[in-house]
Amino acid sequence: MHKVIDLKVLYFGTPVVLIGSRNEDGSSNLMPMSSAWWLNQSCVLGLGDSSQTAANLRREGECVLNLPSSAQVDAVDALALLTANPHIPEYRQRQGYRHERRKFEAAGLTEVPGELVRAPRAAECPVQLECRVASTTALTGNRCTAFEVTVVRAHVEESLLVPGSDHYVDPVGWDPLIMKFCEFFGDGQRLSPSRLAEGWQMPGRLPAPAAV
Template identity: 70%
Template sequence: MHVVPGLKVLYFGTPVVLISSRNEDGSANLAPMSSAWWLDQHCMLGLGNNSRTAANLRRERECVLNLPAASMVDAVDRLALTTGNPVIPEYRLRQGYRHERDKFTLARLTEQTSELVGPPRVGECPVQLECRVVAVHPFGDDDTDATAFQVEVLRAHVEEELVVPGTHYVDPLAWDPLIMKFCEFFGGGDNVHPSRLAQGWKMPHQLPSGVA
């Protein structure tokens, strides 16, 4: 039997992306997000308008989409409830957000120089996509306060062991992406780590207490 619960969140399951961008002073910003989908050589990114990443993409028109493996969940969770924007809206403060300027150091990740764009890649991520912004679309209604950024992938860097030998294809058995489902972390179909984001958003989940 189906019910009509009036769902508040529709994150049924999407890959986590660490977006690296350049701040106005040239320093690097790094932000986790999971509202992303790809078609051909383009990607659509859904970002809140109050985020530093959204401001950077509007101004600089380029970024790197770094896709972490499920094994990198610790690093991703260290970035949860942080923002590069020093001015934090009141509703974010109530959720537990705090300002962090050096996200790479906080996450214990390594900046790797990109080849075609200014923002750095995340050295530990097995998939790194250098991108330029090609279109910016207002998204949702006034309450949503979000923007959809369309980016074109200029160059893809992929760990060699993930590529099917002799082809230009990723082996789906070798690639285990970190997935976010309803603000919770999953990899290989299993819940892999407690989520600070789910706590901050007060998600009413009853997950196993022994998650590694």
């Protein structure tokens, strides 16, 4: 039997993306998000208008979509409640967000330059997609914007390619980090506790690890 309910969160499960971009002073930024979908060579990104990344994409017109594997859950979680925007809305402060510009250092990831765009890549991520912004669309009533970006260059770890092919990722070998309702999953299993779920006070979140 189905029940009609007012769902508060619609994050049914998408791959986590670390968006690399450039701040107004030229420094690097790295933002985790899980509202992205792909079609052919295009990707649509859903970003809150108050985020530094949204401002960077509007100004610079480019980014890198770094796709972490499930093994990199700790690096992603370290970024969950950090923002490069010094002006943090009150509701975000209540959720535990704090200002931090050294995102790569905070996540323990290595910054490497893009080849066709100025935005940074995360060396440890097995998939890195250099992109240029094609269009932006404001989402009515959500304080969010949908950014359509075009992939102009893809960097893929060789071990993830279908043997004998330079064009296809092996779906068996590729184990992306998935976020479902603010919790981390990989290979169908729940992973470590999520700071985002804690900040957003999500019910059913994984408990914090016991103190040693």
